[in-house]
Amino acid sequence: MQFILSLSLPEDLSHVALVRHLSRDVLGAFKVSPQDVDDIESLVGELATNAVCHAHGTAFDVEITLSDHVATVKVSDSGIGFARDHVAEPGTVRAHEGNGERIGGWGIPMVEMLADRVEYQPNHPHGTIVRVEKHLQTV
Template identity: 45%
Template structure:
């Protein structure tokens, strides 16, 4: 397992993408997967900034069969899927994260939540 040192408050999407790109480059990850990971990073970080007062913790890990992206914020409010009611905007980024990631996990606590997205590394055949 290898990843980034944890980053905290004030993290912007641009910074998070640079950190993720550096971690993935160190592991020789294919550009197509890099694009998927950067999209997930952008969505999770921007949602934390827009809806939860900012990122309180950020980590990208290259594991044996996936890339894990962890984003924490200070609210325990869960992301919502789009659709109901239709007059409420948003939710499509969360839908996109869940289509790219094999699995997403939400861990809530008194100080907020951490969302982990596990993006599969395609096997080389």
């Protein structure tokens, strides 16, 4: 059996909470273990947040696929794109809206820690596709 949840949304921070809650509800309905639900919700939330806050596009897509004890999350945006090797190190100071500064850079390392596999691809003609896989525990 395969289940696919696919959403296309305008880049708005309120939609991050929506996709997090939907992912939690769907995973719970399919009896995914609580730890995997937490991990996947975190993955979905971080990738959606990156699309909304850093891509500078107009929309983003989220696709969650459950099949054969694997959850796949794919988030794509229509923004400026990025290369993994150009992402600043965790804990670095960076500019923040309102001319302030903040310490950041923890999101991508967290994604790479929680997921079993991570792929970064350009989304032609503009943007990025991030695809992660998480092997699911049996319950």
